Amino acid sequence: MEVDRSAWRRGGLLALVAVLLALVIALHELVPNRWGNLGSLVATFLPWLVLAVPLLILGAAVRRSVLAALLALTPLAAWLGVFGQQLLPVEPAAYDLTVVQHNVADDNPDVERTVELLLAEDPDIVALEELTSENLPRYAAALDETFEHHTTQGTVGLWSRHPISERERVDIRPAGIHASWDRCLRAVVRTPAGEVTVYVAHLPSVRLGPRGLAANSRNRSAGLLGKAIAADPAPQVLLAGDLNGSLLDPGLAPVTEQVSREEHGFGFTFPAAFPVVQLDHVLARGAEVVDLRVLPRSGSDHRPVVARVSLG
Structure with a gap:
């Protein structure tokens, strides 16, 4: 032939x-x-x-x-x-905390349904972004019935079943952004398994255009957040937030060099209607995120995530 x-x-x-x-x-x-x-x-x-x-x-x-x-x-x-x-399939692992993370969107029309979706996971900690002066009272009213402790800073907030012993603003505002921009907090939560320092952060948005990906502000903010976590002496740190990037994104390297998780699956969260990238994360240092799942759509353009966390 x-x-x-x-x-x-x-x-x-x-x-x-x-x-x-x-x-x-x-x-x-x-x-x-x-x-x-x-x-x-x-x-x-x-x-x-x-x-x-x-x-x-x-x-x-x-x-x-x-x-x-x-x-x-x-x-x-x-x-x-x-x-x-x-x-690869993952075996179930023991955990100490359930953490729900969600960018609720400042134009979310259904606060009550969003809170109901988050509470269905029976979380110990809820971290939210895009809280505004208009929607914050509604979220607080809905969440305060379940969580005795909470703190907010600018447009981010943290609700906890366990006492919050410290709370402070973290300045991650990059140069050139208006002084009213306030998107990061640090709190120490006293859990039955020990103290854990929790950061809630919302990095600047990125945009795809004819000149590529406009991410310079996000990158500079990630650098400031990474420095803050690196300087934090806390032995156990959690970061929950909308980082506006995947964990492979080199622009987030200052953060992912400090806190991380082992990825299983892809966990795409944005856009909510047909997610193509994971922007919403729960990461740890001195602790381990043993599981992370994406939840169904709320009224936001992001999907929420729920993480199970094992403390050291």
Whole structure:
């Protein structure tokens, strides 16, 4: 039988695209965060790049290219190398705290339903962002029936079943943002398993435009938050907040170098109607986030998350 050698020569461009895509996925940490925050942009959409594999295989079939068909699988291999661990099943683990985190959205029309959704998880701690002078009294009235202790700072708030012994403002306002911008608090919660220092933070938004990802304010705010946590002597720290970025985003490195969690699944939270990226997080230092789940939609453009936390 005569071998069609042209099948190995056709589809060179498809093969090149497949190899380049595999390199981007495998070496995403080396993509510089310049030229419109390219590194952050790649990290944001990295989980979705695997969708290019069927298109590459289809293109190889149309071109009848053996070379392109084989190399079309290299992005899949690279993707599994990055995300494969997240897809493995996780055994249930013991935990001390249940933490609910939610950007409730300043235009949320259904405060009562949102609170009902959060309380259904029987949380010990609730962290909220985008609290305004208009909606804060409604959230406080709905949550204070369950939580004896709470503190707010600017547009973020913390409700706790356990006593709050310290509370203070944390300045993460980047240069160039109005002085009224106030989006981070620090509180010490005295739980039966020991004291834990909780940060609630809402980093500046990012926008995708013709010049790439506008994330410089978010990056500067992340730097300030990372410094604050690094300087905190507390042995057990939790960070709950809308960080406006995924954990792979290099712009969040100052934060993720201080607090982290082992990821299982993808936990996309934004936009609520069809989530494509996880912006909402519960991270820890000196403690462990043993489980994190995304909850159903509330009236917000973000979905809430619930985390189970084991204290040291």
